[in-house]
Amino acid sequence: MTRILGIDPGSQRTGVGIIDADPKGQMTAVFQTTLHLLDNETFHLRLKQIFDDLVAIIRDYHPDEVAIERVFMARNADSALKLGQARGAAICAVVHAGLALTEYAPKEIKQAVVGGGAADKTQIQHMVGILLNLREKLQADAADALAIAITHAHTRATVSRIGIPRSAWRRR
Amino acid sequence: MTRILGIDPGSQRTGVGIIDADPKGQMTAVFQTTLHLLDNETFHLRLKQIFDDLVAIIRDYHPDEVAIERVFMARNADSALKLGQARGAAICAVVHAGLALTEYAPKEIKQAVVGGGAADKTQIQHMVGILLNLREKLQADAADALAIAITHAHTRATVSRIGIPRSAWRRR
Numbered sequence: 001m002t003r004i005l006g007i008d009p010g011s012q013r014t015g016v017g018i019i020d021a022d023p024k025g026q027m028t029a030v031f032q033t034t035l036h037l038l039d040n041e042t043f044h045l046r047l048k049q050i051f052d053d054l055v056a057i058i059r060d061y062h063p064d065e066v067a068i069e070r071v072f073m074a075r076n077a078d079s080a081l082k083l084g085q086a087r088g089a090a091i092c093a094v095v096h097a098g099l100a101l102t103e104y105a106p107k108e109i110k111q112a113v114v115g116g117g118a119a120d121k122t123q124i125q126h127m128v129g130i131l132l133n134l135r136e137k138l139q140a141d142a143a144d145a146l147a148i149a150i151t152h153a154h155t156r157a158t159v160s161r162i163g164i165p166r167s168a169w170r171r172r
Numbered sequence: 173m174t175r176i177l178g179i180d181p182g183s184q185r186t187g188v189g190i191i192d193a194d195p196k197g198q199m200t201a202v203f204q205t206t207l208h209l210l211d212n213e214t215f216h217l218r219l220k221q222i223f224d225d226l227v228a229i230i231r232d233y234h235p236d237e238v239a240i241e242r243v244f245m246a247r248n249a250d251s252a253l254k255l256g257q258a259r260g261a262a263i264c265a266v267v268h269a270g271l272a273l274t275e276y277a278p279k280e281i282k283q284a285v286v287g288g289g290a291a292d293k294t295q296i297q298h299m300v301g302i303l304l305n306l307r308e309k310l311q312a313d314a315a316d317a318l319a320i321a322i323t324h325a326h327t328r329a330t331v332s333r334i335g336i337p338r339s340a341w342r343r344r
Contacts (some may be wrong), residue, residue, distance in 0.1 A: 091219045
């Protein structure tokens with residue numbers, strides 16, 4: 001059984017999702033939340049919130065591996081800078097805990113969860129709920145974080161079946 | 173005596189400079205370095221390097237306050253994302269240590285160090301050397317980090333002379 005933490009970092013909201021995946025690829029939801037970053041806080045206090053909250057979640061849930069969405073582009077330089085800072089804070093919380101981190105492209109995540117590269121947010125929320133057998137409607141960022149964790153579980157299962165040595169996994 | 177850590181974060185190199193400033197505004201250089209982030213490392217290992225190195229420097233030198241350059245814009249969304257991540261990692265190291273962080277605009281830093289907003293890198297290197305009475309030629313990013321620390325020392329001295337309560341200082 002491997003416990004996987006998925007993170008979908010953003011400067012307004014950061015999605016967090018944890019699943020357990022067994023060697024056969026069977027998955028169970030463990031925890032999900034959305035960190036709503038306070039608007040009236042100064043920006044570096046938002047980064048502190050992301051860092052501190054993720055450090056606490058890692059301490060409480062002991063994930064074995066962590067997956068995060070790779071970002072290709074942002075709308076503009078200003079939003080890219082803010083997103084980059086949020087992403088930097090999330091990555092620091094992971095490396096601070098000494099955990100392995102794998103990045104997945106948005107296309108890979110959509111492929112793993114809904115079987116195609118053109119899925120919208122609603123489809124992802126829906127499919128994550130079905131795959132993890134959840135009854136309540138998921139918040140969009142928490143669903144994305146769980147989707148990232150599911151992608152990692154699929155990739156692990158595939159890699160495991162076809163016997164690629166772990167050292168050859170793509171890590172960026 | 174106040175010990176000030178200045179940080180100039182970048183995705184290739186991060187400048188670090190520490191000065192001691194007495195209540196009269198007299199300044200002494202304590203430490204400066206440039207973290208050269210390894211090109212062949214994966215990007216999140218670069219963030220780990222920034223975070224870990226800054227945590228170690230803070231532990232070793234015990235700064236009282238920290239200053240960082242505020243970023244307005246970057247060349248493009250891709251470089252903004254990378255710069256943002258580096259900045260996020262640096263800010264996390266500071267907030268992890270529970271230290272107060274003040275941001276300064278590039279214009280304020282140039283004003284404080286060379287007396288004008290249009291100074292180039294060479295002038296900053298030169299003036300930082302003079303202000304801190306350093307003989308060796310400074311590396312550009314380390315000089316920028318010391319310039320940020322000097323800006324904070326000046327601002328503190330001014331604030332102190334005109335008696336603005338600390339709580340009213342600009343913090344972002």
